[in-house]
Amino acid sequence: MQSSLNKLKIINDPVYGFVKIPFEFVYDVLQHRYFQRLRGIKQLGLTSLVYPGAMHNRFQHAVGAMHLMSSAILILREKGVIITEEESIAVHLAVLLHDIGHGPYSHVLENSIVQGISHEEISLLFMHQLNNQFDGKLDLAIEIFKNNYNKNFLHQLVSSQLDMDRLDYLRRDSFFTGVSEGVIGSDRIIKMLHVSNDNLVVESKGIYSIEKFLIARRLMYWQVYLHKTAVAAERMLVNVLRRAKFLMMNDTPLFATPALKYFLGNTITLDYFQQDNKALNAFSLLDDSDIMSAIKVWSDHDDFILSKLASSLLSRNLHKVIIQNEAFDTKSISNIRAEVKRKYKLDNSEVDYFVAVDNVESHTYNVNKDKIEILFSNGELKDISEASDILKLSVLGNNIKKKILCYPKDVFVINDNV
Structure with missing residues (x-):
């Protein structure tokens, strides 16, 4: 004892x-x-x-x-x-x-x-x-x-x-x-x-x-906490996981640790956690190493979107970031989306994995x-x-709010003055 x-x-x-x-x-x-x-x-x-x-x-x-x-x-x-x-x-x-x-x-x-x-x-x-x-x-x-x-x-x-x-x-x-x-x-x-x-x-x-x-x-x-490069990297990681989940939910073979595979292959909500201890047990086995080991393997996956995002994260080839107080010009965003679609040969829904328009905010008190x-x-x-x-x-x-736009650096747009 x-x-x-x-x-x-x-x-x-x-x-x-x-x-x-x-x-x-x-x-x-x-x-x-x-x-x-x-x-x-x-x-x-x-x-x-x-x-x-x-x-x-x-x-x-x-x-x-x-x-x-x-x-x-x-x-x-x-x-x-x-x-x-x-x-x-x-x-x-x-x-x-x-x-x-x-x-x-x-x-x-x-x-x-x-x-x-x-x-x-x-x-x-x-x-x-x-x-x-x-x-x-x-x-x-x-x-x-x-x-x-x-x-x-x-x-x-x-x-x-x-x-x-x-x-x-x-x-x-x-x-x-x-x-x-x-x-x-x-x-x-x-x-x-x-x-x-x-x-x-x-x-x-x-x-x-x-x-x-x-x-x-x-x-x-x-x-x-809201450094624009860190925010861009986080958005890229979120999209890697979103794409992996989409592929696994559609029966595409994908490497993942058992715990990560559980979450990628199921729609897990709060009710799911409350009704089934299996969800909490699987969550208790997840840490950063599950994600990073998967990303290393996914960087060579046949799916272009998954491999492109994963390999970019691994090499720190992060997306270009623009942050400003006012809303972005919709025409400029449309031009960026069109160029991403053309360059990467994507459909409209897939462009969202590479072009992110979002809000970040900070409330001191x-x-x-x-x-x-x-x-x-x-x-x-x-x-x-x-x-x-x-x-x-x-x-x-x-409450300070700013607009943020992320898209790949290798996408050239004549006028990205958004």
């Missing part, structure tokens, strides 16, 4: 240094194959094609968020906030498992080989499955995750506009990409946390750190959802958009 000392491991994290696993049961969950799968899923998907250092994974991020949760619980208890041992274990588990439902290359799977199901919904399904296996020990963690527990601030620590998830991924993604604009004072922010009226708030001394946090979030979205409130010494609470001298609601609450 394993002793408790053996379970209280120390993990050497490149961002925070030594991270302690705080509870024995947290170690048991962390060791489960469902969670270990996250080692094989990159945190930033194909962003490493832009920033070569961005090779970190979802496992590292989840452990980092758990570490920040330990710091937050300690600070809140020191300020007199009552958090029981059971609640502490549960909220650590909730943040540790918040991303367990992510598929290969993060959000790509949600848009291609599963239908109408988000990673949050799959995370909850995994949590219920783990709860069954661990005899109900995740009951409270699930209640906190779903925001059904009577202490709202615990859920806010897991999921809000100032949660441990965001504090970790901004700092971690900045570290691995080398984009210094994303560096935030997570330690300072956590030290300034408090609870008022069952809501997570920030003491007024931390207002400048919150301003920096929101500015960093805005900059990281456009420099990293939502004043109507889990506000970030600043607590002043006289007990007054103000929303950050009111308390800040430099971050006004007209800036913070502005």
